[in-house]
Amino acid sequence: xxxxxxxxxxxxxxxxxxxxxxxxxxxxxxxxxxxxxxxxxxxxxxxxxxxxxxxxxxxxxxxxxxxxxxxxxxxxxxxxxxxxxxxxxxxxxxxxxxxxxxxxxxxxxxxxxxxxxxxxxxxxxxxxxxxxxxxxxxxxxxxxxxxxxxxxxxxxxxxxxxxxxxxxxxxxxxxxxxxxxxxxxxxxxxxxxxxxxxxxxxxxxxxxxxxxxxxxxxxxxxxxxxxxxxxxxxxxxxxxxxxxxxxxxxxxxxxxxxxxxxxxxxxxxxxxxxxxxxxxxxxxxxxxxxxxxxxxxxxxxxxxxxxxxxxxxxxxxxxxxxxxxxxxxxxxxxxxxxxxxxxxxxx
Amino acid sequence: xxxxxxxxxxxxxxxxxxxxxxxxxxxxxxxxxxxxxxxxxxxxxxxxxxxxxxxxxxxxxxxxxxxxxxxxxxxxxxxxxxxxxxxxxxxxxxxxxxxxxxxxxxxxxxxxxxxxxxxxxxxxxxxxxxxxxxxxxxxxxxxxxxxxxxxxxxxxxxxxxxxxxxxxxxxxxxxxxxxxxxxxxxxxxxxxxxxxxxxxxxxxxxxxxxxxxxxxxxxxxxxxxxxxxxxxxxxxxxxxxxxxxxxxxxxxxxxxxxxxxxxxxxxxxxxxxxxxxxxxxxxxxxxxxxxxxxxxxxxxxxxxxxxx
Numbered sequence: 001x002x003x004x005x006x007x008x009x010x011x012x013x014x015x016x017x018x019x020x021x022x023x024x025x026x027x028x029x030x031x032x033x034x035x036x037x038x039x040x041x042x043x044x045x046x047x048x049x050x051x052x053x054x055x056x057x058x059x060x061x062x063x064x065x066x067x068x069x070x071x072x073x074x075x076x077x078x079x080x081x082x083x084x085x086x087x088x089x090x091x092x093x094x095x096x097x098x099x100x101x102x103x104x105x106x107x108x109x110x111x112x113x114x115x116x117x118x119x120x121x122x123x124x125x126x127x128x129x130x131x132x133x134x135x136x137x138x139x140x141x142x143x144x145x146x147x148x149x150x151x152x153x154x155x156x157x158x159x160x161x162x163x164x165x166x167x168x169x170x171x172x173x174x175x176x177x178x179x180x181x182x183x184x185x186x187x188x189x190x191x192x193x194x195x196x197x198x199x200x201x202x203x204x205x206x207x208x209x210x211x212x213x214x215x216x217x218x219x220x221x222x223x224x225x226x227x228x229x230x231x232x233x234x235x236x237x238x239x240x241x242x243x244x245x246x247x248x249x250x251x252x253x254x255x256x257x258x259x260x261x262x263x264x265x266x267x268x269x270x271x272x273x274x275x276x277x278x279x280x281x282x283x284x285x286x287x288x289x290x291x292x293x294x295x296x297x298x299x300x301x302x303x304x305x306x307x308x309x310x311x312x313x314x315x316x317x318x319x320x321x322x323x324x325x326x327x328x329x330x331x332x333x334x335x336x337x338x339x340x341x342x343x344x345x346x347x
Numbered sequence: 348x349x350x351x352x353x354x355x356x357x358x359x360x361x362x363x364x365x366x367x368x369x370x371x372x373x374x375x376x377x378x379x380x381x382x383x384x385x386x387x388x389x390x391x392x393x394x395x396x397x398x399x400x401x402x403x404x405x406x407x408x409x410x411x412x413x414x415x416x417x418x419x420x421x422x423x424x425x426x427x428x429x430x431x432x433x434x435x436x437x438x439x440x441x442x443x444x445x446x447x448x449x450x451x452x453x454x455x456x457x458x459x460x461x462x463x464x465x466x467x468x469x470x471x472x473x474x475x476x477x478x479x480x481x482x483x484x485x486x487x488x489x490x491x492x493x494x495x496x497x498x499x500x501x502x503x504x505x506x507x508x509x510x511x512x513x514x515x516x517x518x519x520x521x522x523x524x525x526x527x528x529x530x531x532x533x534x535x536x537x538x539x540x541x542x543x544x545x546x547x548x549x550x551x552x553x554x555x556x557x558x559x560x561x562x563x564x565x566x567x568x569x570x571x572x573x574x575x576x577x578x579x580x581x582x583x584x585x586x587x588x589x590x591x592x593x594x595x596x597x598x599x600x601x602x603x604x605x606x607x608x609x610x611x612x613x614x615x616x617x618x619x620x621x622x623x624x625x626x627x628x629x630x631x632x633x634x635x636x637x638x639x640x641x642x643x644x645x646x647x648x649x650x651x652x653x654x655x
Binding site: 009010011012038040184185188189191192193194198201242245248249270271273274275277278281282284285287288289291292293294295296297298322324 | 364365366367397400401432433436437441444445448451454455461495497515516517518541543544545546548574575576583587590591598599600601603604606607631633634
């Protein structure tokens with residue numbers, strides 16, 4: 001079992017790199033799954049991913065012994081599945097019908113992060129040998145690693161437990177049996193947020209609590225696996241323009257959280273400048289070539305710079321060329337696997 | 348409240364997909380105006396520490412003192428805003444206990460839309476210059492470096508349907524915010540895109556959603572990181588293509604450039620036919636020595652973007 005998590009800011013080709021890595025594992029005989037967050041339409045079509053988040057098998061050459069599966073990380077589908085699995089059938093019904101449940105899914109920005117961890121756990125249960133996870137395209141992506149722990153801690157607070165457990169009784173007895181201080185605190189919070197909302201949330205928590213505790217437990221297990229370098233590795237995906245800053249930032253943040261950084265991929269490097277403008281070209285062509293060479297040369301400089309900064313810190317540094325933009329989905333992934341090979345097989 | 352002095356309450360918003368350069372462009376736009384001696388406030392949803400990771404203003408004071416003196420950057424943290432609100436409503440000693448209590452913490456985390464309302468509320472205060480903060484200055488221009496598409500839309504939509512769930516002080520805040528953000532003339536919306544398929548598709552979708560659900564029409568559209576050829580006409584490009592095909596059949600780099608550029612050009616056409624707004628092209632600079640140099644270069648290309 002191997003888990004690889006891909007981190008990077010927007011527009012660096014993170015989803016493609018994750019999908020190509022999954023394809024590569026499948027071609028090497030593994031049963032592999034790529035979980036993506038917001039795949040481009042072409043990739044979505046190529047991998048035949050369903051909007052409901054179901055795992056979808058991607059047809060490969062019949063000679064290939066591995067399997068490639070793809071799924072979109074869908075908040076509602078993953079949460080529904082967790083509710084069905086971990087709550088009794090009556091509880092599940094109550095949870096799924098609760099208005100706050102729907103609010104949570106549709107309007108809580110952090111749900112995707114919370115559910116990513118749950119989804120990894122589900123993938124492990126489904127027996128995948130390698131799982132490749134795309135994350136939200138931003139520096140905030142690390143929240144996906146912070147939130148579950150935050151949530152796990154929150155659920156274990158005695159007061160939250162108490163509120164969850166006793167809420168029904170609490171409402172019936174008109175809050176009268178609370179200590180003065182708790183009562184005061186509670187009514188202040190209610191005053192700020194509005195009674196309807198607070199009642200709904202507490203009511204929801206009182207039925208969701210058990211599930212949440214189960215979630216918190218699984219989240220801790222999953223996080224422990226993600227911290228184990230024998231089972232997991234993190235890949236920073238970046239482009240030449242952002243490589244140094246992204247590298248510094250993500251490497252530092254992952255170190256801080258004790259997650260193993262396995263690779264850094266500098267994607268979309270322009271081909272090395274070659275001959276220059278042909279003799280007799282117009283001024284415009286000469287200018288264009290000069291501009292191109294400037295950009296391409298700066299990409300090559302970044303490559304060397306990255307080698308000297310991160311060579312000793314990150315086990316694998318991978319440089320991927322910019323592929324022609326007119327290639328479509330699966331074909332583009334095969335091309336990317338081809339250019340990944342030499343860099344990775346050295347290891 | 349001194350709303351009478353609110354001569355210009357328009358808010359300029361740079362929005363778009365992650366990674367297309369919203370932060371650099373909003374900074375460059377802010378710098379362009381600060382450089383003319385106009386006090387400018389840039390509001391960012393990135394914590395300043397993260398902002399510093401993506402762009403550095405080192406050297407600004409030395410190279411562009413006027414801009415440095417007139418550029419103000421603020422990060423709005425919704426949790427701070429909410430905590431202030433609690434302190435205003437609840438007596439001090441009790442307020443601290445409320446803020447420290449896990450009940451408050453968990454409810455604030457989980458209550459839908461509250462953080463967005465708090466954020467928009469503060470943004471609205473700044474834009475209308477009726478902040479309670481007596482030190483607040485008169486900004487000529489307020490720029491919001493918005494979060495990436497999904498979160499941005501979600502934030503704006505909150506101002507429309509908050510009433511279903513909130514009551515009390517936050518609901519009051521919500522009502523004011525809704526009034527401001529549904530008044531289209533208050534907003535100067537500028538989507539930013541790179542000429543790459545995903546970014547262009549997302550930009551078109553964003554503009555459709557904004558107009559369908561929020562009745563907001565962008566005032567301009569920026570195509571960032573374009574190749575220098577994009578400014579040339581189709582006829583010029585065709586001629587160039589011919590010349591290159593003749594002279595350099597075996598030059599892989601020329602082929603790469605033309606291929607790259609043909610894709611950019613097709614995507615630009617697609618944008619132009621899908622979105623009515625004026626398009627501003629910002630060229631990719633080949634190399635630069637400092638971020639201030641890069642931002643100054645970008646600022647010089649934003650002449651076509653107005654804010655009043």
